Amino acid sequence: MSARYQLSGTTAVEISAGIESGIRTGALSPGAALPPVRALAADLGVSPATVARAYQELRQRGLLVTAGRLGTRVRPRPPVAARRSALRPPPLPGARDLSRGEPDRRLLPPLGPHLAALAADTGPSVSYSDAGVLPELAEVARARLDADGVPAGELTITGGALDGIERLLGAHLRPGDAVAVEDPGWANLLDLVAALGLRPIGVPVDDDGPMVAGVAAALAAGARALVVTSRAQNPTGAAVSAERAEALRALLAGRRDLLLIEDDHAAELARVPLHPLAGATASWAFLRSVSKPFGPDLRLAVLVGDETTVARVAGRTRVGAGWVSTVLQRLVLALWSDPAVDELVRRAAQSYEQRRDGLLTALAEHGLRAHGRSGINVWLPVPDETSAVTALRDTGWAVAPGALYRIAAAPAVRVTVSSLHADDLAPLAAALAHAANPTPPPGFPT
Numbered sequence: 420m421s422a423r424y425q426l427s428g429t430t431a432v433e434i435s436a437g438i439e440s441g442i443r444t445g446a447l448s449p450g451a452a453l454p455p456v457r458a459l460a461a462d463l464g465v466s467p468a469t470v471a472r473a474y475q476e477l478r479q480r481g482l483l484v485t486a487g488r489l490g491t492r493v494r495p496r497p498p499v500a501a502r503r504s505a506l507r508p509p510p511l512p513g514a515r516d517l518s519r520g521e522p523d524r525r526l527l528p529p530l531g532p533h534l535a536a537l538a539a540d541t542g543p544s545v546s547y548s549d550a551g552v553l554p555e556l557a558e559v560a561r562a563r564l565d566a567d568g569v570p571a572g573e574l575t576i577t578g579g580a581l582d583g584i585e586r587l588l589g590a591h592l593r594p595g596d597a598v599a600v601e602d603p604g605w606a607n608l609l610d611l612v613a614a615l616g617l618r619p620i621g622v623p624v625d626d627d628g629p630m631v632a633g634v635a636a637a638l639a640a641g642a643r644a645l646v647v648t649s650r651a652q653n654p655t656g657a658a659v660s661a662e663r664a665e666a667l668r669a670l671l672a673g674r675r676d677l678l679l680i681e682d683d684h685a686a687e688l689a690r691v692p693l694h695p696l697a698g699a700t701a702s703w704a705f706l707r708s709v710s711k712p713f714g715p716d717l718r719l720a721v722l723v724g725d726e727t728t729v730a731r732v733a734g735r736t737r738v739g740a741g742w743v744s745t746v747l748q749r750l751v752l753a754l755w756s757d758p759a760v761d762e763l764v765r766r767a768a769q770s771y772e773q774r775r776d777g778l779l780t781a782l783a784e785h786g787l788r789a790h791g792r793s794g795i796n797v798w799l800p801v802p803d804e805t806s807a808v809t810a811l812r813d814t815g816w817a818v819a820p821g822a823l824y825r826i827a828a829a830p831a832v833r834v835t836v837s838s839l840h841a842d843d844l845a846p847l848a849a850a851l852a853h854a855a856n857p858t859p860p861p862g863f864p865t
């Protein structure tokens with residue numbers, strides 16, 4: 420914990436408010452350790468039960484996490500607005516930042532020409548009464564999903580994939596319910612699950628997607644929802660294979676008590692075929708975001724699913740945010756309809772594939788087996804994340820520690836390949852090999 424931040428309060432409400440304010444101001448940074456319950460209780464002159472209640476409340480709201488011997492810590496991305504600088508330690512000056520999991524901006528289609536065309540053709544302003552999903556957008560979205568074998572269903576639009584997942588989980592589950600999530604899995608989803616007061620059950624992943632025995636175990640443990648990444652799984656790059664999809668569909672067939680959520684965020688960038696699970700369960704939703712191929716700032720995803728599931732999301736949106744701006748919807752429609760944009764996305768996908776495969780090959784030459792079947796990340800198992808991240812930082816590379824993405828999975832680092840050049844591959848692979856197999860310190864073996 421930050422030595423400067425003094426925890427205070429004599430009631431659970433005061434103690435939790437003090438911790439929350441420390442997180443908000445950045446005095447308690449993500450990952451900061453809080454004192455053990457008994458130590459803080461003794462410090463503040465209150466009973467351990469009071470401190471335990473304060474920690475419990477903050478855990479339920481996703482601000483803190485308690486993990487066995489690691490004790491209680493601030494979550495990596497707690498759901499309170501803190502200064503961005505407090506949320507991410509900046510890489511050292513001059514370091515190459517491969518820690519962000521973002522597409523290469525230079526490979527995103529330029530929005531300018533399409534924005535200009537929209538500006539020239541705005542038409543009358545859309546009002547509350549005629550807003551909603553644009554029928555033209557819905558039609559093109561359906562055709563694109565149909566071409567990939569996603570079953571027909573109801574359709575709505577959300578403000579990105581994660582917004583859709585939040586609305587789905589909020590509509591179907593209650594705080595305390597269990598959600599099966601991939602382990603390792605997308606850090607933002609783990610943070611969202613914590614912020615909704617849900618319990619994550621980790622499902623092990625291999626290159627073919629979530630493992631069948633892990634999904635079966637999560638169902639047996641009472642999971643009420645399962646979130647599966649179709650392709651370009653973050654952080655491992657896994658893609659659900661035809662055989663895995665078949666086995667998972669057989670396991671899930673006809674289940675009425677489980678909400679199945681599929682996240683196809685890589686969409687047009689994936690370069691591996693889609694093998695959807697959609698429709699295997701009575702309650703299902705399939706999300707396709709435009710963030711990765713067309714730009715994260717578009718904040719738009721298409722959600723299809725069974726009638727009840729989509730009606731819940733659409734109905735909840737209507738009484739809250741209302742709708743996703745039709746200006747954005749028209750922009751996405753324009754991008755989807757432009758063959759030149761298609762070509763740019765195709766080239767971006769090819770270029771990510773080359774960089775990823777190039778790094779995997781360079782690592783294999785060092786005897787390292789890393790993962791990255793699709794997408795923009797490579798997942799490299801290491802014996803010790805902290806020393807690997809530090810060793811890499813010392814040689815000028817910033818990568819993400821696997822702890823951000825793991826529940827019980829083995830340690831690893833995530834390397835985002837989107838900005839790599841061909842010249843980077845050999846030195847980066849050498850640095851990663853050194854970080855993954857550190858030279859033991861001189862002296863007596865322990």
Ligand SMILES: Cc1ncc(COP(=O)(O)O)c(C=O)c1O
Pocket residue numbers: 520578579580581582605648652653682684708709710711715719720
């Ligand atoms: C697994 C996964 N899903 C979805 C997204 C994109 O989500 P959104 O549409 O909310 O931008 C990402 C982005 O990193 C991701 O890694």
